[in-house]
Amino acid sequence: MIKAFKELGHYLDVTCHVIKMAAMTIIEYPANIAGWMISNPLQFIMGFAIIKFVVEAFGEVGGWNYGQLAFLYGLSVISHALSMIFFVQGWFMGYFVIEGDFDRYLTRPLGVLYQFFFTNINIFGVTDLIPGILVFVYGCIKCSIHITPLFILQIIVTLIGATLIRGGIYILLGSTSFHTRSATDFGQYTQEIMDKTTMYPISMYPESLQFILTYLIPIGWVSFYPVSSMLGIENNMYNGMLLPLVTLLVGILVMCLAGGYFTLGLAKYESAGN
Amino acid sequence: MIKYLYIVKTQIIKSLTYEFNVYGNILMQTIIMITSAYFWKALYRNQSVVAGVDEQSMLTYIIISSALSVVMFTNVERRIEQSVIKGTVATDMMKPVNLFGVYLAEDIGSIIALIFQNMIPILLIGGIFIKIPKMADIRDLPLFIFSVLISFLINWLIAALFGMLSFTAVNIDALIQVKKHLLRLLSGSIIPIWFFPEIVANVLRALPFVYIYQLPISIYIGKGDRLEQIAQMKIQFLWLIVLFALFFAAQHRITRKVLVQGG
Numbered sequence: 001m002i003k004a005f006k007e008l009g010h011y012l013d014v015t016c017h018v019i020k021m022a023a024m025t026i027i028e029y030p031a032n033i034a035g036w037m038i039s040n041p042l043q044f045i046m047g048f049a050i051i052k053f054v055v056e057a058f059g060e061v062g063g064w065n066y067g068q069l070a071f072l073y074g075l076s077v078i079s080h081a082l083s084m085i086f087f088v089q090g091w092f093m094g095y096f097v098i099e100g101d102f103d104r105y106l107t108r109p110l111g112v113l114y115q116f117f118f119t120n121i122n123i124f125g126v127t128d129l130i131p132g133i134l135v136f137v138y139g140c141i142k143c144s145i146h147i148t149p150l151f152i153l154q155i156i157v158t159l160i161g162a163t164l165i166r167g168g169i170y171i172l173l174g175s176t177s178f179h180t181r182s183a184t185d186f187g188q189y190t191q192e193i194m195d196k197t198t199m200y201p202i203s204m205y206p207e208s209l210q211f212i213l214t215y216l217i218p219i220g221w222v223s224f225y226p227v228s229s230m231l232g233i234e235n236n237m238y239n240g241m242l243l244p245l246v247t248l249l250v251g252i253l254v255m256c257l258a259g260g261y262f263t264l265g266l267a268k269y270e271s272a273g274n
Numbered sequence: 275m276i277k278y279l280y281i282v283k284t285q286i287i288k289s290l291t292y293e294f295n296v297y298g299n300i301l302m303q304t305i306i307m308i309t310s311a312y313f314w315k316a317l318y319r320n321q322s323v324v325a326g327v328d329e330q331s332m333l334t335y336i337i338i339s340s341a342l343s344v345v346m347f348t349n350v351e352r353r354i355e356q357s358v359i360k361g362t363v364a365t366d367m368m369k370p371v372n373l374f375g376v377y378l379a380e381d382i383g384s385i386i387a388l389i390f391q392n393m394i395p396i397l398l399i400g401g402i403f404i405k406i407p408k409m410a411d412i413r414d415l416p417l418f419i420f421s422v423l424i425s426f427l428i429n430w431l432i433a434a435l436f437g438m439l440s441f442t443a444v445n446i447d448a449l450i451q452v453k454k455h456l457l458r459l460l461s462g463s464i465i466p467i468w469f470f471p472e473i474v475a476n477v478l479r480a481l482p483f484v485y486i487y488q489l490p491i492s493i494y495i496g497k498g499d500r501l502e503q504i505a506q507m508k509i510q511f512l513w514l515i516v517l518f519a520l521f522f523a524a525q526h527r528i529t530r531k532v533l534v535q536g537g
Contacts, residue, residue: 023512028445043455049474057324057469058317068516079289124448176298188454189302204316207311 011055014110015118022121031122039252040127041159044077047199048135067142068231074136075155076223077163079162081132083170085125086163089117091190094177102269113262114169133147144230147202150241151230157244164251165222166194171258178265198223201233218254277371278379285383289391295306297393303340303392304399310336310464311404320345325468330405332496337400337407338491339463344393345422346486347385350377352454354437354448364532374434374525381430410496417503421490424510429457429486431517438524441531464489469485483519 026033055066063128090145097103105115145151173190186231197219202210213220227233229243287431311333318329327335354377366373400407409415436453440446458464460483467484468473478484489506492498496507 032443032445032448034442035446035452039448039452039455043454043459046459048457050459053470053474054317054465056471058321062316189299189306192306193302193309196306196313200313205312209309209312 005242006052008155011110011114018119019121019123022123026123037122040124041131044128044131044135047077048073048131048196051199055082062201064201064232064233067139068227068233069138069139070135071143071145071231072201072223073199074132074139075133075158075162075227077132077221078129078136079159079166079222080194080198081089081101081128082123082159082163083166085122086117087167087170088122088125089120090167090174093171093174097177097269098181104264112266113259154226154230154241154244156221157241161224161244161247161249161251162226164255165218166253168254169219170259171252171262174257175262177263194219194222201228203228218250221250278361279373281376281379282386285380286387289387289408299392300395303343303396304403307336307340307396307400308403312355321453322479323500324472327466327468327495327497331410331497333405334407334495335491337397338402338494339487340396340400341407341486342422342425342490343463344387344388344396345386345426346396348381348429349384350374350381350452351437351440351446353377353380354434355450358440358444367529367532377434378430385426401488407494414493414496414503417507418493421485421493422505424507424514425486425490428482428510428517431514431521432457432482434521437480438528441528457483457509459484460484461486462491463512466491473488479509483515493531496532506511 005117048070050070051061052066055061055069060067093116102116104114105112105119108115140147170190197213202220202224204211210220213223226243226247299488314329314332314336314506318324322328329452335496354363357366365374397407409418415502436446436449439449443449460467460478460481462484463486466488470478489503492506493503
């Protein structure tokens with residue numbers, strides 16, 4: 001027991017240091033900082049503007065009005081930002097595999113997955129967080145939501161679950177590189193699919209697709225189900241902790257699966273040049 | 275010329291190496307295309323015509339947009355960035371070929387491979403699962419192909435210009451992202467700008483992005499009359515000339531800069 005605590009303390013210690021290091025390395029290229037500062041908010045501001053234009057041209061989207069869509073979009077962007085901070089490396093796992101970069105991690109006395117994600121922690125993800133929070137607050141105002149402790153708890157639990165689901169999916173996709181020996185950057189495609197399925201209500205898709213998004217690839221839980229429960233849409237008037245907790249559970253499940261698949265892949269890893 | 279054709283050939287062979295990438299890309303693009311199709315179907319549930327376009331045309335639009343995204347593949351910006359970061363740019367420039375000609379040849383090679391690996395499967399899948407993307411008026415075909423060629427060049431020149439920024443900024447990952455988002459949202463590749471409010475749409479019509487995706491697809495689905503399309507193609511051509519001028523000016527500056535630093 002004491003040993004476990006000591007180890008946890010050690011990990012926390014290392015985490016503090018790597019975050020400091022990550023902060024220092026990003027200052028290396030000033031133009032890059034400026035670029036991220038523009039690029040990430042720009043992407044989401046434009047995405048949100050498009051929702052507005054679409055709603056103006058077509059009326060409601062799948063029975064959701066503008067305020068509700070803003071709420072959904074904001075929450076989805078926040079969880080996207082969190083997954084960008086912690087798990088974006090999953091997109092580039094293939095490059096690590098074919099260039100043999102896991103060698104370094106394997107020789108150190110820390111978990112490989114931990115090192116992979118935390119030594120490359122992406123502090124720039126914060127630039128995604130800001131537009132997300134802005135849109136989310138706007139959505140809250142539009143839906144005239146009363147901020148209660150229950151609501152805040154629902155949001156926090158949902159966000160943790162959603163971030164884990166997203167991160168788990170990135171790890172699962174990245175780990176395929178161990179078996180295929182190729183570096184495919186599915187980042188952009190994953191992003192595009194996630195955009196379509198988390199920023200708009202999935203109830204607009206046909207039943208078969210909804211089934212896939214609920215049970216097979218549980219993206220529906222990232223934002224759609226918890227939000228429709230919180231806002232009381234889609235005949236789902238239950239306004240408690242149940243759906244956020246399910247999101248959290250799904251997140252943990254996906255993460256466990258991803259971790260298992262990664263470990264399986266790592267057993268096949270044989271460095272570069274073999 | 276033979277030299278560049280040889281590079282094209284090598285690049286085609288290179289692109290054929292990784293099989294999994296091909297299936298992965300097709301799968302991902304199919305998912306994106308089908309979700310977009312349902313997205314538009316849901317939007318058109320209560321309306322038949324919005325902004326002068328009906329549901330069937332919109333479905334054709336997204337299939338053609340997915341297929342066109344293959345032609346808009348560029349790697350030139352990454353290649354320039356890598357050669358600057360690794361410092362090989364000086365020796366690359368000494369080779370008896372035009373460096374940017376090599377990059378263009380490589381991209382053309384990749385695209386030729388992608389047409390078979392990606393574009394044809396996507397058109398088939400789209401035709402089977404969504405609808406057959408029939409052209410509105412087959413007589414517009416030469417016009418369509420011509421405007422796609424100009425689109426490709428505009429897209430490539432924009433990418434090359436962004437790539438050249440790495441001579442001053444070195445690491446341009448973020449700037450590449452900026453370009454990607456601008457292109458994705460402002461070119462009409464996801465949502466055509468005719469659904470945007472009038473003011474925004476007018477601003478976008480003055481920028482080069484809409485002429486990359488939206489103009490060729492508009493011709494394909496027969497949106498607007500011939501005169502309107504010709505007028506837009508004139509602007510497209512104007513942008514091509516402007517971008518070429520910018521490109522040559524930038525190339526000149528960069529070559530001088532590298533020569534000065536190289537000794």
